[in-house]
Amino acid sequence: MAGNWSKQFSAYPLVTKSPVCPSTVVCVGDIAIGDGDFVVMAGPCSVESERQLLSTAEAVALGGARILRGGAFKPRSSPYAFQGMGLDGLKILAKARELTGLAIVTEILSEADVDLVAEYADIMQVGSRNMENVALLERVGRCGRPVLLKRGMVATLEDLLSAAECIAANGNTDIILCERGIRTFGTATRNTFDITAVPVLKAASRLPVIVDPSHACGVRSLVPMLARAGVVVGADGMIVEVHPDPDHALSDGDQSLTIAQFGDMMRDLDGYIQLVSQAALSCTSQSGGCA
Numbered sequence: 001m002a003g004n005w006s007k008q009f010s011a012y013p014l015v016t017k018s019p020v021c022p023s024t025v026v027c028v029g030d031i032a033i034g035d036g037d038f039v040v041m042a043g044p045c046s047v048e049s050e051r052q053l054l055s056t057a058e059a060v061a062l063g064g065a066r067i068l069r070g071g072a073f074k075p076r077s078s079p080y081a082f083q084g085m086g087l088d089g090l091k092i093l094a095k096a097r098e099l100t101g102l103a104i105v106t107e108i109l110s111e112a113d114v115d116l117v118a119e120y121a122d123i124m125q126v127g128s129r130n131m132e133n134v135a136l137l138e139r140v141g142r143c144g145r146p147v148l149l150k151r152g153m154v155a156t157l158e159d160l161l162s163a164a165e166c167i168a169a170n171g172n173t174d175i176i177l178c179e180r181g182i183r184t185f186g187t188a189t190r191n192t193f194d195i196t197a198v199p200v201l202k203a204a205s206r207l208p209v210i211v212d213p214s215h216a217c218g219v220r221s222l223v224p225m226l227a228r229a230g231v232v233v234g235a236d237g238m239i240v241e242v243h244p245d246p247d248h249a250l251s252d253g254d255q256s257l258t259i260a261q262f263g264d265m266m267r268d269l270d271g272y273i274q275l276v277s278q279a280a281l282s283c284t285s286q287s288g289g290c291a
């Protein structure tokens with residue numbers, strides 16, 4: 001298969017490019033994802049307390065994030081690990097939105113919670129462990145909110161597009177794809193960042209594509225470098241974990257940036273973002289953005 005993606009992925013007509021619909025922009029309030037801006041979603045892996053979330057939200061907003069991430073329902077590998085604050089976590093996320101103006105992305109684990117999470121979230125995150133949960137995909141296809149669909153850790157790009165098609169076939173084409181690293185034989189990092197996925201998905205799919213440098217490597221010091229790579233290969237944004245005290249985080253502390261590191265990373269990314277957008281200007285037509 002040498003780059004003939006339109007043929008390879010032709011079974012997914014609602015999410016692949018067509019001459020009539022080469023690309024879609026997902027609007028979240030006045031934030032346009034897939035319209036040329038590099039949109040940053042940042043925050044802790046899990047909502048742990050009001051103080052933790054609000055201090056992170058204020059800091060990431062100041063640093064240039066537009067969307068706050070934070071898990072209220074957590075998919076943990078161990079049943080004994082912190083499972084999230086549930087409804088209390090959703091309420092804290094809503095308070096952070098009110099105070100900072102950031103939009104909210106949070107994970108949905110179960111069909112039974114879709115209506116509840118949709119009441120609080122601006123974007124519904126379907127995580128890697130649920131990428132092939134057809135019942136959940138069908139249900140978020142009818143939830144009336146944009147969906148952030150993360151690639152499963154052993155999923156091919158075709159599997160990812162098939163999952164996206166399942167959401168779209170249920171009426172929801174506001175889907176953002178996310179490359180978050182896959183399992184390989186490598187053991188030095190948590191996952192292997194499949195950087196090639198970004199240009200392939202951008203070429204084959206009409207949907208915006210973002211990267212998750214945090215889960216892609218699992219190592220705090222590598223995150224800014226992978227974020228840079230995401231910008232340079234043309235991602236529409238990223239989702240990144242930030243914590244005021246990562247060494248005491250209840251989940252994913254090893255890969256969470258401190259607030260200062262987030263600020264440094266955002267300043268570093270600026271130059272790369274400018275370069276990429278200048279290069280893109282010559283070959284893109286301008287669209288109208290979001291209301």
Ligand code: PEP
Nearest residue numbers: 045127128129150180215
């Ligand atoms: C997360 O975003 O915290 C998460 C659990 O991500 P993933 O589904 O990519 O593992």
Ligand code: MN
Nearest residue numbers: 045241251252
């Ligand atoms: Mn996490």
